[in-house]
Amino acid sequence: GLEPSFSDSTRLQLAVDYISAGLLDRAERLLDDILSENSPAKWDALRHLITIYQTEKEWEKAINCSAMLLANSAYKKEAELKAAAAHYCCEFAEQFLKEEQPKKARELIKRAFSFDKDNVRASLLLARIEQLVGNFKSATKCLIKVRKNNPEFISQILGPLAECYEQLQNMPEYEELLSNSLPDGPDVSVVLALSQLVKNRAGDEAAIEFLNDYLTKKPSLTGLVELLRLQIPKAGAKVGSNLSLLQLTVDKVLRKNPAYQCNHCGYESRNLYWLCPSCKKWDKIKPIMESGSF
Template sequence: MQELLLYCLLPVAAASGWLGARKHYIAKATSGEMDSLRRACRGGMDILLRDSPDKAVELISGALSSSADSFSAHMALAALARKEGLVEKAIALHQNLLAKNGLAEVERGQIRFELGMDFLRAGLFDRAEDIFTSLLALPAQREIALAQLLDIYQQEKDWPKAMECLRGMGGCGRRGESLAQFYCEVALAAWTTTGNAMEAQAHVAAALEQAADCVRASLIATELALASADYALAYRCLKRVAEQNPVYISEIFPYFLAHGERLSERRELLDYLDWIGAKYNSAEAAMTLAALISRSEGLDKAVDYLSATVAARPTLRGLHALLGLLCEMPVPFPHLFVVRQSLQRFMLSSPSYHCRQCGFSAEILYWRCPACRYWETMRLRHDAPCVFE
């Protein structure tokens, strides 16, 4: 009986030994794999510290290729490669991940999105667009895919597609303002490329419907009204700008200088400029009014008005304009030219416009900042020179 019992226990002992040995060798293999991965990562970090990101990515990706569970590590490495400008390597890493079996649908969606970002970084907009469009069917990726498609369409100036994309985005901040800018772009295209003023007017109306405070739409409406010699409408559009956003009132004064009393009866026009200059402490309004006074009443009257205005509301721009008028006097004080030129050089040492979002500077007004690509963030510097002829 005892011999029979020992005979039955032999298979159990053999199985236990086999399982123990298997566990030992698996642990040893896993430990060896982890040691190899750690060595590769340490080597990669050393190379990164020596400013060789391409070699670091190559070394670490080689170690990861032998690891069975390396999804997160591969994704992080591909992101590092793209950040360092190694876009081809990032594309290869993401494509290799997509070729693997056993990935969850959510993981595949993440990889495809990152691959689209790789193509976008490489400037391959058509391939990026195809990927982001295919991701619209995945609820987890839809919003971020729409955001990237919107960016692509804005860069390509495909405004109808940009509108469609923006309308599909839920909870998008400033959607009305962005749609208004898109309509302004379409209006300008209709007017400048085909000369279709009626279509342009319809798009301007749509822009104002989306954002009643869209200054750009009012300025385009002004141009359209002037083109058809409807000066009364142009005057109303210009006055609307101050009500929409006083920050941009400096953009309306060149129209007053160019068209003057055709816009409105002279006394009403001068009173309006005087009122807006006092209300918003606008040096440009005072300078415009002084220029109009100089045309109709003479240089002496213009100097008197601007001198009083600068004394009451001193600004560098107002002082610069006053010096300009004084230099036009029949017998100007010789040193005034030197003073005015020195002041102008000082004021021109910085660009006229800056972006309140990212700080980008420029000499002209961009409705969309070229750096951060936000709409209506460019502002005129208060000390920027403004010389009216």
């Protein structure tokens, strides 16, 4: 380590310089030294260490440092710190899921909730774990919790929710759940899922009627594309090919639209990132809802 005669603030600054130069190992050693001395500088040292561990994807260390920092009453209410800690747990849980260790993954999700009890990603992961081990009822509960607490994420839960209800052989309950959310003007993904359910249960005509009825009240381009897709086979050859062209064109335009946006810096993307690639904040990227307007 450095001579103890260097002040804490000088050593912290040096660590920051190491980090910006990409010399993470050196920064880590220096910060570990500061941490072991148990001086007031240790809180700043912990913050920098968390940055390093996040960059190096050393999730266990990132979790431990976050827990130490959050044990200090001066920091324990910092929302961004808590959100980050929950995501480190989720990242670690995803590693265990890849290794097919659902038990360990579930423990980490519990830990994630201890940092941030409404974390959407943790709820989605828990649902995936429960689904994986065949607890379809519990998985359904997790997903419904997301729908209630984070309605903007509804498009993310429909796929797994449909799978769970299918396993439970209870599609009517799924249809009822979706129908009940229609008056709130939900994301168009709910309307499409419902149209699919109606189609499977009662055929194309019933689905067309449902979509027609809904879109008249709450027009949406994505909904219209689906309606065209159902109606084209029933149209005459000439009109049918024109409608096909219209459907393809609108679909192409829609596919270029971003599906997610960071509500901190405005970054837009087609994929969901929990950590914004632009402003590097957790949990700021949300699905862009399309509900009943062009």
